[in-house]
Amino acid sequence: EDQVTQSPEALRLQEGESSSLNCSYTVSGLRGLFWYRQDPGKGPEFLFTLYSAGEEKEKERLKATLTKKESFLHITAPKPEDSATYLCAVWGSSASKIIFGSGTRLSIRP
Amino acid sequence: DAGVIQSPRHEVTEMGQEVTLRCKPISGHNSLFWYRQTMMRGLELLIYFNNNVPIDDSGMPEDRFSAKMPNASFSTLKIQPSEPRDSAVYFCASTLAGGQAYNQPQHFGDGTRLSIL
Numbered sequence: 001e002d003q004v005t006q007s008p009e010a011l012r013l014q015e016g017e018s019s020s021l022n023c024s025y026t027v028s029g030l031r032g033l034f035w036y037r038q039d040p041g042k043g044p045e046f047l048f049t050l051y052s053a054g055e056e057k058e059k060e061r062l063k064a065t066l067t068k069k070e071s072f073l074h075i076t077a078p079k080p081e082d083s084a085t086y087l088c089a090v091w092g093s094s095a096s097k098i099i100f101g102s103g104t105r106l107s108i109r110p
Numbered sequence: 111d112a113g114v115i116q117s118p119r120h121e122v123t124e125m126g127q128e129v130t131l132r133c134k135p136i137s138g139h140n141s142l143f144w145y146r147q148t149m150m151r152g153l154e155l156l157i158y159f160n161n162n163v164p165i166d167d168s169g170m171p172e173d174r175f176s177a178k179m180p181n182a183s184f185s186t187l188k189i190q191p192s193e194p195r196d197s198a199v200y201f202c203a204s205t206l207a208g209g210q211a212y213n214q215p216q217h218f219g220d221g222t223r224l225s226i227l
Contacts, residue, residue, distance in 0.1 A: 032213045043114070043201050043218025044153070087153065091212040097166055098212045100153040 002027040002092045006101035013078055013108050021073040021086055021104045029093030033071050035064050036087040038103070044087055047073075078108045112136070114219035116202050122225045128190040131222045134183055135204030141211040144177055144187050145201040147221070153201070159185065160211060192226045199223050 003026045013019055025033065032051055036044035048057045050066040057064050061082065063074040073086055089100040115134040123129055135142050144156040156169045162179045170177070174193070179185040189196055203216040 031210070041220065043203070043220050044216075045218070046215035049213065049215070089153075097155045097158065097169060099155075102152045 002090060002094060002099050004088055004090050004099050004101035006086075006088050006104050008104060009102070010105040011107070013075075013106070015079060015108055015110050016077050018074070018076045018078070020075070021106070023071040023073070023088030023101055024069060025071070025088075025090045026069075027090050027092030027094070031091045031093055033066055034089040034091075034098070035071070035073055036089065038085045038087055047086075075106070078106075080108045080110050082106065083108045114202055114204050114217055116200075116219035116222050118222060119220065120223045120225075122227065123192060124227050125193055126191045127226075128188065129192045129196075129224060129226075131187040131200050131202075131224070133185045133187070133202030133219060135185070135202070136217055137183065139204035139206050139217070140182070141205045141207040141214070142179060142185050143203040143205075143216060144185070145203065145218075146198045147201060148198045156187070158211065160207065165211075194226045197224055197226050 005024045007022045032049050034049050035047040038044045048064040053068045055066050061076050065072045085103040085105045087103045089098050091098045117132045140161050142159045147153045157167045157177045158165050159179045177187045199221045201218050201221045203218040205214040205216045207214045
């Protein structure tokens with residue numbers, strides 16, 4: 001059965017303090033791993049899609065990386081506006097649908 | 111550009127009542143998804159339409175739930191009869207997919223917060 005686990009559940013950082021969020025997955029035949037950002041009271045907003053181990057993608061202060069077992073979302077010198085819940089999702093060849101993790105709630109203090 | 115539009119934003123109703131949630135996808139998108147989000151279960155895919163046809167409804171929890179897409183610009187998710195455990199935030203998302211819709215970035219609406227008393 002395909003599974004997605006995100007850690008930590010919550011992370012509080014000082015502005016400028018870099019860190020990483022983890023997404024561990026168990027899936028048969030990864031077709032895609034996705035990162036979304038969700039602000040309170042809003043729907044998720046697409047950030048990245050990764051397809052194969054070794055792939056990396058960047059957007060402003062965010063960088064997503066992928067291995068065969070996990071993905072990391074690295075945030076460099078975060079700002080308070082980066083505060084949000086970050087969701088990871090996977091789609092595998094054995095699953096008929098996309099599966100989301102429970103998210104990491106990131107809080108950046110000024 | 112208008113994003114995905116959902117209505118109502120909030121719905122409070124009593125157990126046993128029929129609930130209808132509405133979604134207008136982004137113009138030109140051909141795939142539409144309905145999700146449910148709760149603290150306990152996170153974000154779960156309920157049903158996926160492609161070109162107005164239901165492709166995967168394996169996430170629909172039970173027969174009380176039904177979804178329709180009569181045309182490319184409108185979809186509904188109906189719960190009848192509603193139960194307290196249906197309380198959640200329901201999201202609609204759309205994308206333009208040539209083949210594998212799950213691999214395309216999904217554009218989400220801001221959701222309907224449903225409370226069943």
